[in-house]
Amino acid sequence: MNNFDTTIDKYIEKNIERYIDEVVRLCSQPSVSSTGEGVVDCANLVGELLSEHGIENTIFKTDGNPIIVGRVQGAGDKTLLFYNHYDVQPPEPLDLWLSPPFEPRVTDDAIYARGAKDDKGEFVSRLAAYDAIMDTYEELPCNLVFLLEGEEESGSPNIAKFVREHEDLLKANGAIWEEGKLEYGDQPSLLLGVRGVLYIELLVNKMKIDAHSGYAHILPNAAWHLNRALALLKDNEDNILIPGFYDNVRQPTNEELNAFDAWPDLETDLRTQFGIDKFINGVSGNQLRYAVFNPTCNIAGFGSGYQGPGTKTIIPAKAKAKVDFRLVPDQDPEDILRKLRKFLDVNGFEDVEINVLGKMWPFTTPMDDPLVRLTAEAGFEVYGKQTLIGPLSGGSSPAYAVGGFMDIPVVNPGIGYWDNRSHAPNEHIRIKDFINGTKQIARIISRF
C-alpha cells in the first residue's frame, strides 16, 4: 500500500458519518419503480447530491422514469463510468421489517432501510470514493461519468435506448456496475457476465366461456392446448427443442469453467435452502456452477380454470403461462422470440399468443481484461484475499446496454455481503463493507 492509498483510506474512515447521513437521506425518500411512489422526488435528490459533491449533472426525461448523468473532467484521457439506480423494490411485506423500510435505522454496525444496499448505499460509496480521490490527489486521474436510472427494479425498459442516444455523453473505457458483494467468509468476488432474458406470457383463448366438462369429448380445452405448447419446448433432459435455439451459444472455454473451481461449494447450500435431493439431470459438485452456461426455458407460473378447493367440473376457456428464457452469450432475445413464434406456428399453435414482458441481452467481460486485474488487485489490498472470479452469473442485468453498446469492460466490486437481504425485509449494509468497498473503488479510480 502506498502513501496515497493510506491517505485515501483515512479520508474514508474519518468522513464515514457524512456518507452514512447521505445513505439515510436517500433511503428516507421512497422510490418504488413498480408503483411510481417517490420516483421523481428521488431523481431530483440524486441530482442535488451530485451537485453537492461538485459533480455537474443533468436529469433527463425518458418514456419512463428520469435518468441522471453526472460528469467530472479528470487529468487523463480515460473515462470510468458508474452505473447505478435510484429506484428500489417494493418494501412489502411490511410486518416483517424490524423498523420502517423508509425510516432508516443506523446501528453501530449497519444501516437498515429499503435501498440501503440496492442501490442507494452503492451509489453513495461511489460519491465517497470520488471525494477521497479529490481530497488525496486534488484532481482526478481520469474522467468520471455517473449514470443513474430509475427503472432497474422494473426490467430497465428505457436504459438501452438512452445509452444509444447519448453515446457521446456516456463514452467511457470501463464501467463499475451497480453492486457487488463478498461471498460467505468475507471473500471478495467478481462475476463478469450476465445472462440475457426473454420473458414472455403465452396466452391461450379457446372459448368465450368455460364449459361443463361433460362436453370434454368435443369442446377444446385451453389448459390442454397450453400444456401441449409448453411440452413442445423442452425434452425430459431439459434440452430446449426450438429449432436454432442453441445456434449462437458460444461454448465456454476451459479457463472460464475452471475459474469456478475456486468458488465455494454450491451444492450443500442449495440442497439446504431449497430442501431438494436432486438437481436437474443429476448434476452435482462443480458442475452446478459450470451449468450456468446452459441457457434455460423456465415456467415462472401458469394458471387455468378452477384452482380452488374441491371440485369444479369445467373445461377452461383460457390458459396462461409465464416463461422466462435465460440466454447465454451470444444469444439474442429477439432472435429467440422469432424462432419460438415460428416453432409454435409450424406445430399447430398459431393461436397461442406471445406477449413479451421483458428482454435483455447477455453480456460478459473477458476474465483477462486489465480492469478485472486492477479490481482484483485493489480487492486484495483491501481484504487481504484473492478475488473469486466467475465468468457468468445466472441472473440478468442491463449491463449489455453499457458494456455491450460501448464495447467496454464492466466489473462489479461493491459494498455488499452474502446476507444483505436485498429485495427482502430488513435490507441493510454493514458499515465496514461500505468502508472497504469504497476503498476498493477509490483505488480503481486512482489507477484506471
Place this chain on the structure above:
Amino acid sequence: MNNFDTTIDKYIEKNIERYIDEVVRLCSQPSVSSTGEGVVDCANLVGELLSEHGIENTIFKTDGNPIIVGRVQGAGDKTLLFYNHYDVQPPEPLDLWLSPPFEPRVTDDAIYARGAKDDKGEFVSRLAAYDAIMDTYEELPCNLVFLLEGEEESGSPNIAKFVREHEDLLKANGAIWEEGKLEYGDQPSLLLGVRGVLYIELLVNKMKIDAHSGYAHILPNAAWHLNRALALLKDNEDNILIPGFYDNVRQPTNEELNAFDAWPDLETDLRTQFGIDKFINGVSGNQLRYAVFNPTCNIAGFGSGYQGPGTKTIIPAKAKAKVDFRLVPDQDPEDILRKLRKFLDVNGFEDVEINVLGKMWPFTTPMDDPLVRLTAEAGFEVYGKQTLIGPLSGGSSPAYAVGGFMDIPVVNPGIGYWDNRSHAPNEHIRIKDFINGTKQIARIISRF
C-alpha cells in the same frame, strides 16, 4: 287418454297452488351441501313433508348429510323408486339474481328460487303425482320408495354405501331419476345413461420455497414436472395414453348411435354458446353426439408459481392440476386410478401425488327396457310428441348406486325445460312444466 288419466290430470291442475306452496316452502330453506348451510333443517323439512302426505319415512344419519327414505305399500308386488336430493348448489353470484335465491318469487308462469328445479321442485312433483294417484285410485297400484340424499351437489360420496347397506329397504323394480327436461321446442327427452367420473388432483412439490429463476439450469421446476406428467396422458388427437385405459370400453351399438339422429342439431348451439370454430378432431354434425361414447381426460384447472400482472422471475416450488376423467360403460374409476398411478410411476413420476376428489361409475338403462317404453308413452300422452331417447349423456350421476347395485332400469322424466338455469342465478321452473311433468310421472306410477 282413459277416464282415470283425466281424473289424474284434473287433480293436479286443481291442486297446483298447494304444490307451488310446497316448492316455496322447501326453497325458503337453504340447504347448500358445499358449505353445510341449512342442510340438516332441510332434511327435517323433507321428512315433515313426506309425513304430511301420509308417507312413512326415516331420516338416516350418514358420514355426511342425512338420507331420507319414505315408503308406501301398494296393491301390486312391484316397487318404483324415486331418487331425489334436497341439497342445492351455492347461490353465488348473488348480484345476478333478480330476487333473493332463498326467497322464492312466484309469477303467473314460474317459480324463481335456488333449488326450484334442481331438485326441490322435482321432489314436490313426485309427491303431487302420488297424491293424484291416491285421489284417483284410492290405492297405489305398486309400492313406492322415496330416496332423498343431501350431497348430490357435492359428488354424492355416501349414497353408494347407503344403498349397499339398505338394499332390503330400497329394493325396487325401476327408478325415476331426480330430474328431466324438455329439449328446445318443448320436446320430451330421456337420456338413459350417465358416464362415470374419476376426479383427481395431481400435486407436485419439488422444493421448500420458490427459487430465483437465475437457477433454472439446475433447480427442479414443479410446473415443468407437472406439465410433463400431464403431457404423458394424451396424444394430440386426444387419445388417452394410459395403458389399458380403453380395455373395458363397451362399444356402442348402431342402434344406440342412431338413436341420436332424431335429436336436434348440437353443432350450431355449441358454436354460438362457446364462440368456437372447431371441435376436437374436427368432429361435426351427428358425430358430436356420437362422441359422448368417447371417455375423456379433462384438465379442469391448473396453477403454479406467479400468475399476477407483469413479471416475477421464479422457479415454482409447487404445482397443482385438477383432472376429471369421464368414463363410459363398463369402465371403473378405481381400475383407471390404479392404471394411472402405475403409468406415472413407470415414467418417472412417482413423486406426483394423486389426491382423489370424487369417483362415480357409469350406468345405462337399455333403450328397449319396458320402463323406457312406458315413460315415452306417458310423455306422448302429455306432450303430444315422441320422446327423444338418447343412450348416454355427457355428465355423471350416482345412478349407478341405484340402478347398478339393484340392477334395475332408471329413467329421467321431469319438470324441466332447456333454460331452467340450474346451478346458475335465477334458477326457475315453469308452472306448466311442473303440471305436465307431474301428469307424466303419475301415469308411470299408475301403469308400472
